[in-house]
Each structure stands twice: as C-alpha cells, then as structure tokens.
Amino acid sequence: MSIPTEPRFDVSNPNLRFLEEVSAVTAGVSRLEMCIQCGSCGGSCPPAKDMDHTPRMLFAMVRAGMKDEVLRSNTPWICVSCYHCVVRCPQDVHIADVMYTLKSMAIRAKLYRDSTGPDFSRTFVGMVEHYGRSYEFGLATRHYLKHFPLRMPGMAAMGLGMLSKKRVSMTPRRIKGIDQLRAILDKAKEVEAAS
Ligand code: SF4
Numbered sequence: 004m005s006i007p008t009e010p011r012f013d014v015s016n017p018n019l020r021f022l023e024e025v026s027a028v029t030a031g032v033s034r035l036e037m038c039i040q041c042g043s044c045g046g047s048c049p050p051a052k053d054m055d056h057t058p059r060m061l062f063a064m065v066r067a068g069m070k071d072e073v074l075r076s077n078t079p080w081i082c083v084s085c086y087h088c089v090v091r092c093p094q095d096v097h098i099a100d101v102m103y104t105l106k107s108m109a110i111r112a113k114l115y116r117d118s119t120g121p122d123f124s125r126t127f128v129g130m131v132e133h134y135g136r137s138y139e140f141g142l143a144t145r146h147y148l149k150h151f152p153l154r155m156p157g158m159a160a161m162g163l164g165m166l167s168k169k170r171v172s173m174t175p176r177r178i179k180g181i182d183q184l185r186a187i188l189d190k191a192k193e194v195e196a197a198s
C-alpha cells in the first residue's frame with residue numbers, strides 16, 4: 004500500500020494555518036494532519052513525564068493554531084529522538100521530525116524557555132560536523148560543565164556505568180569519508196539558506 008503524501012505548502016504564504024506552516028518546514032512530509040489523537044505516542048515516550056505536553060497534546064495545540072504555546076513548550080526539547088513513538092504511531096506521523104521542526108521554529112521566534120536547549124543542539128551539530136557522528140560522552144560532559152557544573156558529581160555514577168558497559172566511548176572516533184559528509188552538510192546549508 005502506498006503511503007499518501009501531504010500537500011506541500013508555500014511557507015511564504017502569510018495566510019498559512021500553523022499546522023500547514025509546521026508541515027511546510029518539516030523535512031520530507033510530516034503527516035501531522037493524519038493524527039487521530041490516539042495517544043500511542045505519549046504512551047510510548049520514555050521522557051513524557053518531563054514534558055509540558057505529551058506529543059498528542061502538542062499536536063492538538065498545533066492543529067488549534069496555538070503557536071505561542073506550542074513554541075514555548077519544553078516538549079520538543081525533552082524529546083530524545085528515540086523514535087519509539089514513530090514506530091507505534093498508527094498514522095505514520097513523522098513525530099520526531101516534527102519535534103525538530105518545532106525546535107527550529109522556537110529558536111527563530113526566540114520563544115524557547117530552556118536556553119540550554121539550543122546550545123545543546125549547536126554542540127551536537129558541531130560534533131557531527133567534526134567527527135561525522137555523535138560523541139555522547141564529550142557532548143554530555145561539555146554541556147554539564149558549561150550549564151550545570153554543580154550537577155556533575157551526581158552524573159558521575161551514571162557516566163561510569165555507561166562507560167563500563169561500553170554504551171559510550173571516552174574518546175571520539177571520526178568516520179571514514181568525513182570530507183564527503185561535510186560536502187553533503189555544506190550543500191544542505193546552501194539549500195536551506197536559499198529556501
Ligand atoms: S500516535 Fe500518531 S496518531 Fe496517535 S496521537 Fe500520536 S501522532 Fe497522533
């Protein structure tokens with residue numbers, strides 16, 4: 004069965020509804036208009052208890068045009084892109100991609116509440132550009148040292164546990180073909196700047 008695609012909206016149209024605006028700036032398709040509010044996403048979301056709104060609630064707010072409230076919500080910043088919800092969504096809504104869209108819209112509108120979130124994203128992107136992959140140990144260490152130094156001692160046990168189970172590595176490893184990846188990223192930036 005072929006998956007229906009959604010119409011592409013002209014993002015320069017000032018009369019776009021918020022739902023259409025979110026869809027227009029999401030990479031690929033969002034399928035957000037297909038959401039049936041079943042709640043499977045929130046039910047399968049590991050960090051949902053820390054979110055201002057579950058993904059289901061947030062999408063209802065997007066549909067209701069509650070732009071300011073949505074862009075002020077901490078939900079997209081708490082999302083860890085685990086894709087549990089994406090696998091379980093009966094409507095194939097591209098939930099994690101929409102979370103990225105909402106983060107970037109919140110940054111542009113300067114409506115995010117947690118000022119460390121955008122910095123975390125920038126550090127993550129910088130590491131991907133440098134090494135070609137995420138370097139979790141360095142990312143977490145840098146972020147906590149910069150923003151939450153007093154919490155560092157409390158993180159030590161978890162960090163050591165992850166290191167001992169080889170879930171993270173102490174040192175970064177650069178991928179082969181980093182130049183090709185950088186060329187792709189440069190092109191993506193060029194396309195984004197032109198759009
Ligand atoms: S699981 Fe999918 S259809 Fe259900 S509320 Fe979440 S986004 Fe909507």
Ligand code: SF4
Nearest residue numbers: 048082083085086088
């Ligand atoms: S991708 Fe984000 S919203 Fe979906 S289950 Fe994981 S943390 Fe929750």
